[in-house]
Amino acid sequence: MGQMGYVVKLKGRSIWDMQMENSDSWGWRQLLALRDKEKPHVAHVIGNGINTSVWFDNWSSIGYLDQMVTRRDRFQARMGDNLKVAHIILDNQWKWPDEWRLKYPALYSIDVPVLTNQDDAIVWVSNDGKRSKYNTDQVWNDLSENKPKVKWHRVIWFPQATPKHAFISCLAVQNRLVTQDKLQKWYPTLRLNSALCDQEVDSHEHLFFRCIFAAKVWNLLKRKLLFKGLSNNLYRIIDLLSAYPFSKNIWSVINRTVVAAMVYYIWQERNWRIFKGKKRSVQDLRGTIEQFVRVKLLTFKVKRSAAVIKAGELWDLTWDNMQFQWNGFGPGLYLYGFNNKVFPFAVKKGEVTKEYMLIRPDSNLDTNCNEVGIVLRM
Ligand SMILES: [Zn+2]
Known part of the structure; x- marks a missing residue:
């Protein structure tokens, strides 16, 4: 069972995605995109009601309300x-229009x-209801329909x-992300080429990591792993890692962390380009992944x-x-938090000192820390 991330908040914005303007927790959106299968597995528990969609999230005892009320x-x-649950409650009463009563x-x-002052939370609904x-083992069991665990399971789901x-990564290995090649039968005029290189059709095999863009990022990251001649094919990489002992050994964890981060950020980059019109360079993406692994x-x-x-x-x-420590501490952007191990002093939200300025607090990370943020050292 994973030791962190029991509850994934839809708010979903994290330090490593700080370029993102409108956080949409798209990992969960991917999950919602695979409606038929996974949709019944996700439910919202209302806290303050601010981040839960009245129509499109599964929060009510009668399921998705967009299925019920006509557009x-x-x-x-x-x-x-855009209506949120918080908007339709007043003094503990529904604010539905009167004519809807009938x-x-x-x-x-x-x-x-x-309504409380807690954030809304997403919970996992298992096959038995x-x-x-959110618990990685449970997610795995439910999505794999209780098939015997295959060996790549442990490459992807592990305590850290x-x-x-x-x-x-789990969806990628199972060829279940929604790539353009799969959409072609529904939208014949769809632009099929990879958003990363514009040279080949957007497909799992291409993205992970045959695509020339992905391959460049991967080739740079490989230098920070101990394997020699590591493949550019995700399935072969997973095969190789599943033969590697699963242990608390630091390299066992690094290998698996790097591969999963690579898959995630390549998929994110592809989506940013298609849906947000945003583009990062090979070096930017490499930097993002490396920073993630360091943290x-x-x-x-x-x-x-x-x-x-x-x-x-x-x-x-x-x-x-x-414990690992940051190397050097010159001007630039830093994270603080992690039990104040990273930053040599405690910084409070909103604090501005002569030397440091808190850019963005962020308590929504996949880690065990409470107070985390980004600080600019001037
Ligand atoms: Zn490509």
Whole structure:
């Protein structure tokens, strides 16, 4: 069972996605895109009601409300697509339009959630209908229809794994992400070429990592792993790693973290280009992935060993007293948090000091820390 990320918040914005303007937790959107199969597995538990869509999230006892109220009625009542659960509750009562009382009595049968000051949470609904906090083993079991665990399972789902990376990797390995080649039969005029290189058709095999763009990023990352002659084909890489001992050994964790992050960020880049018109260079993406891995490494307690020292060397971290440390501390952007191990002092949200300025607090990370943010050292 994973030790972190039991609950994934839809708010979903994290330090590593800070360029993102409108966070949409698209890992979860991918999940929603595969409606028929996965949709029943995700449910929202209402806290403050601010991040849960009235129409398109599964929060009510009667399921998805967009299936019930016609779009026409919604718009006539000025209850558009962006309506959140918090907007339709006043003094513990529903604010549905009066004329809906007859037309949609089921709406009035829904218990009014008690709004709190907690964020809304997403929970996993298992095949037997039990709701649980997001738990990697459970997700795996339910999505794989209780098939015997195949060996790549442990390459992707492991205690230190990042749930959103594991989730996308899990879909990627099973050829279940929605790539353009799969959409062609529905949308024959669709532009099929890879958004990353514009040279070949967008498909799993292409993206992971035959695409010339992906291959460039991967070739740079390979230098920070210990394997010689590592393949550019995700399936072969997973095969190789599944033959590698699964242990707390630092390299066992680094290998799997890098591969999952690579899959996640390639898929993210592809989506940004298609849906947001945003583009990062090979170097930018390499930097994003490396930074992610470094931050991950900083959270591990490690014992001095040749493997640990080598990891520090290759990932540009020093090693001290059971923990990795940042190398150097010049002007630039830094993370703070992680039990104040990264930053040598505690920074409070909104704090501005002479030397440091807090750019963005962020408490929504896949780690165990509470107070995390980004600080600019001037
Ligand atoms: Zn490509």
